[in-house]
Amino acid sequence: MTILIKGGRILDPATKTDDVMDLFIEDGVITKRGKNIKKKAEKTIDAKGLYVMPGLVDMHVHLRDPGFTHKGDVETETRSAARGGYTTVLAMPNTKPVVDNADVVRYVHHKAESVGLVHVLQVGAVTKGQQGEELADIKEMVEAGSPAISEDGKSVMNSLLARDAMLVARDCNIPVLSHCEDKNLVGSGVVNEDENAKRWGLAGITNSVEDIMIARNILLSKDTGAHLHLCHCSTKNSVIMVKYAKLEHIPVSAEVCPHHFTLTSDDMVEGDTNYKMNPPLRRKDDVEALKKGLSDGTMEVISTDHAPHTADEKNSSMVKAPFGIVGMETAAALTYTELVLGGYLTPMQMVEKMSYNPAQILHLKKGTLEEGRMADVMLFDPECTYAIDKNKFWSKAKNTPFHSRKVTGKVMMTICDGKIVYDAAEE
Numbered sequence: 122m123t124i125l126i127k128g129g130r131i132l133d134p135a136t137k138t139d140d141v142m143d144l145f146i147e148d149g150v151i152t153k154r155g156k157n158i159k160k161k162a163e164k165t166i167d168a169k170g171l172y173v174m175p176g177l178v179d180m181h182v183h184l185r186d187p188g189f190t191h192k193g194d195v196e197t198e199t200r201s202a203a204r205g206g207y208t209t210v211l212a213m214p215n216t217k218p219v220v221d222n223a224d225v226v227r228y229v230h231h232k233a234e235s236v237g238l239v240h241v242l243q244v245g246a247v248t249k250g251q252q253g254e255e256l257a258d259i260k261e262m263v264e265a266g267s268p269a270i271s272e273d274g275k276s277v278m279n280s281l282l283a284r285d286a287m288l289v290a291r292d293c294n295i296p297v298l299s300h301c302e303d304k305n306l307v308g309s310g311v312v313n314e315d316e317n318a319k320r321w322g323l324a325g326i327t328n329s330v331e332d333i334m335i336a337r338n339i340l341l342s343k344d345t346g347a348h349l350h351l352c353h354c355s356t357k358n359s360v361i362m363v364k365y366a367k368l369e370h371i372p373v374s375a376e377v378c379p380h381h382f383t384l385t386s387d388d389m390v391e392g393d394t395n396y397k398m399n400p401p402l403r404r405k406d407d408v409e410a411l412k413k414g415l416s417d418g419t420m421e422v423i424s425t426d427h428a429p430h431t432a433d434e435k436n437s438s439m440v441k442a443p444f445g446i447v448g449m450e451t452a453a454a455l456t457y458t459e460l461v462l463g464g465y466l467t468p469m470q471m472v473e474k475m476s477y478n479p480a481q482i483l484h485l486k487k488g489t490l491e492e493g494r495m496a497d498v499m500l501f502d503p504e505c506t507y508a509i510d511k512n513k514f515w516s517k518a519k520n521t522p523f524h525s526r527k528v529t530g531k532v533m534m535t536i537c538d539g540k541i542v543y544d545a546a547e548e
């Protein structure tokens with residue numbers, strides 16, 4: 122199959138290219154990039170007025186497979202990824218069984234290959250069964266293709282074990298993706314600790330629940346030299362600490378999710394569990410600090426923390442409903458609307474944070490549109506304004522606080538390995 126993408130605005134951080142050009146794709150590879158390519162193609166796409174960017178790379182998704190496939194599975198959630206412009210996603214290991222050995226890693230990889238939509242890389246758990254007692258078979262999982270380890274859903278509370286894990290990760294040359302939450306301090310908190318929580322009589326989650334673990338993990342990264350990547354940062358102090366770590370040349374990177382830079386806890390609707398996620402929606406000064414941190418380069422990654430849950434599970438009280446919202450089908454539009462139109466990021470920086478930087482952190486030859494690379498490409502319309510409609514999601518789940526929110530910027534097409542895996546024109 123040959124595809125010619127004509128006249129789009131190519132945004133390629135790897136080669137610092139921001140120019141109107143054509144792309145020619147042959148047998149899954151970008152074989153030519155330039156002005157007015159004359160080659161004949163089986164499919165020609167008019168990309169006039171569109172951004173042409175490398176396929177997005179999401180460092181933080183929950184596919185729920187194996188074990189929680191009533192919420193989502195490899196097929197439905199990679200369809201959701203394709204519709205969101207993603208061509209590579211990292212699956213978190215909090216499944217049933219937990220991904221703590223190479224067999225489960227291979228199961229997910231094989232399933233994703235047979236579905237054949239986007240690239241899935243399975244993250245390995247840090248400890249066996251995520252029980253926080255004994256290290257998982259990290260080396261074996263890395264050999265099976267895990268690009269990172271994570272205890273996502275919780276923190277490894279035992280600092281000695283957390284340090285031992287970092288030593289193994291350092292030796293394997295992989296990052297530790299760290300969900301920072303002090304288990305004892307969080308108690309039974311459900312939303313951010315503030316006046317809203319008080320008014321609704323809900324137990325609060327303080328910023329220190331997250332900040333204390335971030336501080337500890339940065340110190341352990343300094344001690345071990347392991348690459349620490351902080352998941353779903355939500356607090357002002359997280360930005361300050363990442364800045365400190367970078368000044369000290371500690372190998373730390375950090376991600377922010379669209380809901381944390383778009384919403385504050387004041388946006389919550391009482392009793393609506395689509396606003397319940399972990400970490401919770403914070404205060405205005407936190408949100409502003411996250412946006413500034415993304416803008417000045419402190420925070421290098423935008424990930425989704427895509428966390429599907431069924432309507433039944435979410436149709437419960439704020440106390441009982443599970444934490445988490447879906448995110449892959451709204452991330453590009455929210456990022457464009459809030460951060461690019463909001464003046465915090467250039468379109469090129471948006472591509473860096475959603476594709477190029479994650480690929481760099483994970484040592485993947487992705488996130489670029491260079492000639493000779495696999496054709497993972499996304500076409501984005503920066504002019505299209507519309508209301509988000511959760512009923513159009515390809516995810517099995519619809520748990521989003523963004524239903525009917527007006528946004529600008531639409532994923533028009535996703536090409537993975539030279540194959541069109543999503544085409545908005547066919548919806």
Ligand SMILES: NC(=O)N[C@@H](CC(=O)O)C(=O)O
Nearest residue numbers: 183273274398399428444445
């Ligand atoms: N973020 C969430 O609110 N939920 C995630 C777990 C996680 O990423 O911490 C989940 O697995 O549902």
Ligand SMILES: [Zn+2]
Nearest residue numbers: 273274300352
């Ligand atoms: Zn998490």
